[in-house]
Amino acid sequence: MTCTLGEVKQRADFIVYWGGNPAECHPRHFTKYTIMQKSKFLPRGRKDRTMVMVDIRETKSAKAANIFLQVKPGKDFELITILRALIKDQQVGDEQIAETGLTREALDDLVQRMKSCKFGCFFFGMGLSMTRGKHMNSAALLTLAAEMNAFTKFVAMPMRGHGNVTGADVIMRWQTGYPFGITFNRGYPRYNPGEFSTVDVLVRGDCDAAFIIGADPGATMPQPAINHLKRIPTICLDPHVTHTSKLARVHITTAAQGISAPGTAYRMDEIPMPLKPALKSPYPTDEEVVRRINEAIAQKPFWLPEGSQPQMISTQV
Amino acid sequence: MxxxxxxxxxxxxxxxxxxxxxxxxxxxxxxxxxxxxxxxxxxxxxHTAEKKYPDALIDGKEATVEEAVQTAATLLHEADMPLVYGLSNTTCEAQKLCVAMADQLGGLLDSHTSL
Incomplete structure (x- = not known):
């Protein structure tokens, strides 16, 4: 249940940011897409729109909001569940509401506003999706957005961070059917986050080589994961010599995307954008280097013994 | 100018x-x-078009891109369970080739999304 940022810009009169800090992390989100824009349907711009901020602390983004709701850390799931009950006029105990750090009046007001808007949108950040409850929090918020459609138009959209991380999801879904946490070790893609997701794989020490592109796990991952990257042969592609390059066996410097490398990048609402590089880099692009590595691998014998084909799903017991 | x-x-x-x-x-x-x-x-x-870093490094020593490509291919091919990770700060075209690499290697494939 999502939409493009263009629709938000044109129509959304009720915007909720949940667990994110767009004022500092996505500085142009407010002005370009959400609260500041005037449109055919919202001619008075900011005055026609209501912004609610739900977060555990009062960040810079909270100052831009009409309503700031300070939820207790780790109580997002409880708050969403209460909202799901309240929109359906179900009974919720005072104790449950007190647990979230908010008042019944504030929640009743929020529910009333959510139901009376014409087009509502939840934008949720890592404060929701990467804290206690993780993907269950995201799932709960998406369910709340879906259920709100019994009353009015409501959508939800994640606030994606790094440049083209949305593109990574889209490309993997297109090529394998799954968005991340994939293994090809049976010859066909299988998906299981927790088993095949990188932090878990590295902390358990499952993999025996790593190819890192467009990321710096040496600076961002937990120490046990970094220690495993140091133990195994790591190959790193980056425009800079990063923390990961320093622990890697092989580092190749590549052109920076959008600066000196052409291509496509996806916006957070899954709209692909062509890149317009301004400079010519002395380094090859990621695309070229990966293609050359793939060609070099193709010269070597296939990883399964001669004559054996990848096991197909249809032949599995 | x-x-x-x-x-x-x-x-x-x-x-x-x-x-x-x-x-x-x-x-x-x-x-x-x-x-x-x-x-x-x-x-x-x-970001500039200046050459600030070596083309490639193998075990901390400067090398050509071709040497680095061959070494990378050998290391990845020798591994039983190689991991292809990251894919955020790169183009969709390169991401597609990374999926092909993981497929070809019979390895793991993951992005920042799982972090």
Whole structure:
């Protein structure tokens, strides 16, 4: 249940940011897409729109909001569940509401506003999706957005961070059917986050080589994961010599995307954008280097013994 | 010296991927990024066309790209369970080739999304 940022810009009169800090992390989100824009349907711009901020602390983004709701850390799931009950006029105990750090009046007001808007949108950040409850929090918020459609138009959209991380999801879904946490070790893609997701794989020490592109796990991952990257042969592609390059066996410097490398990048609402590089880099692009590595691998014998084909799903017991 | 201007350039620093940036450059560095936010401006102005780093490093020693490509292919091919990870700060075209690499290696494939 999502939409493009263009629709938000044109129509959304009720915007909720949940667990994110767009004022500092996505500085142009407010002005370009959400609260500041005037449109055919919202001619008075900011005055026609209501912004609610739900977060555990009062960040810079909270100052831009009409309503700031300070939820207790780790109580997002409880708050969403209460909202799901309240929109359906179900009974919720005072104790449950007190647990979230908010008042019944504030929640009743929020529910009333959510139901009376014409087009509502939840934008949720890592404060929701990467804290206690993780993907269950995201799932709960998406369910709340879906259920709100019994009353009015409501959508939800994640606030994606790094440049083209949305593109990574889209490309993997297109090529394998799954968005991340994939293994090809049976010859066909299988998906299981927790088993095949990188932090878990590295902390358990499952993999025996790593190819890192467009990321710096040496600076961002937990120490046990970094220690495993140091133990195994790591190959790193980056425009800079990063923390990961320093622990890697092989580092190749590549052109920076959008600066000196052409291509496509996806916006957070899954709209692909062509890149317009301004400079010519002395380094090859990621695309070229990966293609050359793939060609070099193709010269070597296939990883399964001669004559054996990848096991197909249809032949599995 | 007059600077060259690129209209409607795309910024890939954050997930907003703003596509209305005006870049003023002299082929070596970008001097101005109009309409970009603080993060985008820093991203555009800090990357140059100068050669600041070695082409490639193998075990910390400088090497050519071809040597590094061959070493990388050998290390990945020798591994029983190689991991292909990251894919955020790169183009969709490169991401597609990374999926092909993981498939070819029978390895793991993952992005920042799982972090």
């Amino acid at each position: 007059t600077l060259q201007i690129i209209d409607n350039a795309t910024c890939t620093f954050c997930g907003c991927v703003c596509d209305d940036i005006q870049l003023h450059h002299d082929e070596v560095r970008i001097h101005e990024a109009k309409k970009a936010c603080v993060l985008g401006t820093a991203y555009f102005l800090n």
